[in-house]
Amino acid sequence: MEALIHDFFNIEVFIRVFPLVLNGLGMTLLVCAAVVPLGLGGGLIIAFGMQSRRRMLRIPIMLQVDFFRAVPPLVLLIFIYSGLPFIGIRLSPYAAVCVAFLLNTSAYYGEVYRAGLESVAAGQAEAARSTGLTKLQTTLFVVLPQAVRNVLPDLISNTIEVVKLTALASVVGLPEMLYSSDMGRAMTQNASPIVLAAAIYLLMLWPVVRLVSRLEHRLGH
Numbered sequence: 096m097e098a099l100i101h102d103f104f105n106i107e108v109f110i111r112v113f114p115l116v117l118n119g120l121g122m123t124l125l126v127c128a129a130v131v132p133l134g135l136g137g138g139l140i141i142a143f144g145m146q147s148r149r150r151m152l153r154i155p156i157m158l159q160v161d162f163f164r165a166v167p168p169l170v171l172l173i174f175i176y177s178g179l180p181f182i183g184i185r186l187s188p189y190a191a192v193c194v195a196f197l198l199n200t201s202a203y204y205g206e207v208y209r210a211g212l213e214s215v216a217a218g219q220a221e222a223a224r225s226t227g228l229t230k231l232q233t234t235l236f237v238v239l240p241q242a243v244r245n246v247l248p249d250l251i252s253n254t255i256e257v258v259k260l261t262a263l264a265s266v267v268g269l270p271e272m273l274y275s276s277d278m279g280r281a282m283t284q285n286a287s288p289i290v291l292a293a294a295i296y297l298l299m300l301w302p303v304v305r306l307v308s309r310l311e312h313r314l315g316h
Contacts, residue, residue, distance in 0.1 A: 102286050105283075141159075172264070199260075215238050
């Protein structure tokens with residue numbers, strides 16, 4: 096038992112590596128601050144594109160969504176960071192992570208938005224148009240708010256996945272939380288820094304997971 100505590104729950108190691116892991120948390124949040132808003136916006140554009148009546152617009156967007164949902168994000172990240180330099184495009188680790196995760200998450204957000212838009216009854220838009228609202232006004236003020244409400248748990252769940260996805264950034268040397276905790280592990284020859292990072296992820300995400308459950312329960316009723 097003492098060996099278990101010493102190797103995984105060592106308070107002295109926790110205190111020693113906490114500043115390092117905290118710096119990694121800052122980078123994790125910085126990646127999320129870029130990827131989540133851009134992913135939400137990009138996903139909305141994708142969803143509207145998939146709703147278009149123009150096949151020349153709709154089909155390429157659908158193929159793009161299928162492609163980026165099918166390709167593992169780690170493969171995409173390594174390709175962008177290590178593959179693009181062969182054609183003269185060199186991105187910093189932070190830029191490569193943001194681009195890779197944005198391409199991946201916007202595709203998932205787009206599918207969620209699309210499901211939300213399709214869940215709104217056509218009569219809602221027809222009733223709004225009959226009051227004199229334009230098509231754009233109907234979409235922005237009538238259809239879209241209902242669509243977002245219907246898929247809000249899924250949007251939040253995808254956002255949780257983005258936070259967890261940032262752990263992959265360690266493979267390109269971005270000093271996010273997992274990378275920093277692994278440095279702490281190497282420095283202390285102890286697994287406690289990894290446990291500390293896992294505890295921080297849990298403290299951040301568990302309340303959000305509970306919120307998603309409550310929203311799903313409320314919408315279900």
